[in-house]
Amino acid sequence: DSGVTQTPKHLITATGQRVTLRCSPRSGDLSVYWYQQSLDQGLQFLIQYYNGEERAKGNILERFSAQQFPDLHSELNLSSLELGDSALYFCASSRSDLYEQYFGPGTRLTVT
Amino acid sequence: GNSVTQMEGPVTLSEEAFLTINCTYTATGYPSLFWYVQYPGEGLQLLLKATKADDKGSNKGFEATYRKETTSFHLEKGSVQVSDSAVYFCALSDPDNDMRFGAGTRLTVKP
Numbered sequence: 001d002s003g004v005t006q007t008p009k010h011l012i013t014a015t016g017q018r019v020t021l022r023c024s025p026r027s028g029d030l031s032v033y034w035y036q037q038s039l040d041q042g043l044q045f046l047i048q049y050y051n052g053e054e055r056a057k058g059n060i061l062e063r064f065s066a067q068q069f070p071d072l073h074s075e076l077n078l079s080s081l082e083l084g085d086s087a088l089y090f091c092a093s094s095r096s097d098l099y100e101q102y103f104g105p106g107t108r109l110t111v112t
Numbered sequence: 113g114n115s116v117t118q119m120e121g122p123v124t125l126s127e128e129a130f131l132t133i134n135c136t137y138t139a140t141g142y143p144s145l146f147w148y149v150q151y152p153g154e155g156l157q158l159l160l161k162a163t164k165a166d167d168k169g170s171n172k173g174f175e176a177t178y179r180k181e182t183t184s185f186h187l188e189k190g191s192v193q194v195s196d197s198a199v200y201f202c203a204l205s206d207p208d209n210d211m212r213f214g215a216g217t218r219l220t221v222k223p
Contacts, residue, residue, distance in 0.1 A: 002155065002157065004155075033210075033211070042213070042215045042216055043156075043201065043213045043216065045210055045211070045212075045213075048210055056210040058210060090155055090156070092156075100144075100146055100158045100161055101158075101211060102158070103148075103155035103156040103157065104155055105154060105155045106154075106155050
């Protein structure tokens with residue numbers, strides 16, 4: 001158990017819909033990262049937050065957004081969903097940029 | 113920018129065989145290097161790490177040495193078990209850039 005929790009574990013929704021994925025980092029970790037893992041694209045970094053502020057942006061679509069709240073939990077919002085958004089979404093946390101990341105169990109999103 | 117290249121899989125070995133998964137990196141600074149493992153249906157777990165040149169990371173019989181001269185961080189294990197079947201990711205991070213992961217190498221160990 002990494003100490004990072006993600007909810008929900010599974011999500012099935014239709015094209016055009018909007019969903020919110022939630023992540024609680026390990027106690028004491030200030031950085032939260034979001035990744036998308038699909039079969040054809042591997043592990044893609046989406047976005048990082050550090051202590052409530054956006055720190056780095058990767059291959060995140062404009063239809064996707066995220067935020068980190070004062071209690072350090074984070075949410076990833078995915079809107080206008082397309083079939084190609086079906087993937088595993090992982091959250092990870094770390095103490096800071098220099099330290100290893102600890103991954104949550106992931107949310108499997110299926111868009112039908 | 114920084115990048116990681118690891119050997120393509122899948123890799124299939126018999127139990128007790130020797131494992132090497134190659135990883136090379138490109139970085140402008142002095143990155144830390146990591147190996148993560150993803151077991152079926154789970155998230156990534158840190159397997160080992162090295163933070164400076166010539167450091168050797170080791171865990172669960174796996175080891176990797178940070179080689180600055182060859183920009184490599186190859187993962188090795190002397191005798192694999194069926195339970196080592198998983199996907200292995202090489203990764204690097206440095207203070208100025210987000211963490212970069214390799215594409216992953218799927219290992220299957222047959223009894």
